[in-house]
Amino acid sequence: DTEVTQTPKHLVMGMTNKKSLKCEQHMGHRAMYWYKQKAKKPPELMFVYSYEKLSINESVPSRFSPECPNSSLLNLHLHALQPEDSALYLCASSRPDRENEKLFFGSGTQLSVL
């Protein structure tokens, strides 16, 4: 199994809603990532988890709250988002070591904030 599975694929939410994005991998990777990608732009790193601990937060607003309940799962909790947060949210995983920096990406959740 070399897949990173993200759900849902599409999400529409209002600015007062609370929703969660989910990501799952069964490759035994101990590093997991959230990236945000606006249309026609490269992905921007948001968070990195290493061995289920948050190791990098790229100054992301607190309306985005990541969670890593176990080594296979990664969540992104959303609350009080703004329309400018509409984007493709990509999850990725990798082995957290120098020998293999290959990131495996999921297909993403396309988020629209109304």
Added chain:
Amino acid sequence: GNSVTQMEGPVTLSEEAFLTINCTYTATGYPSLFWYVQYPGEGLQLLLKATKADDKGSNKGFEATYRKETTSFHLEKGSVQVSDSAVYFCALSRPGGTSYGKLTFGQGTILTVHP
């Protein structure tokens, strides 16, 4: 800081044409270099990588050579297919400590191949 510059697109080619997408980088030390591809409606997939100077990464007919003297990692393919139509991202990673997986991406180059 680290940065990656890609040739501006979009690039439009006919099937079986030769492809070059230029990529240059700025980084201290010895970064690893990558090409990722993103097909419509999908996430990114690693196309190829190189971890040290003069390494050549190759996959699916695509090649790129890590040139430290010119700080470049240009992507080439001898004969493109319609199925190669996608967005191509050049990226670098500064390994070590908490930097693993922290990719710096170029702006992306849209490639369209016509039959």
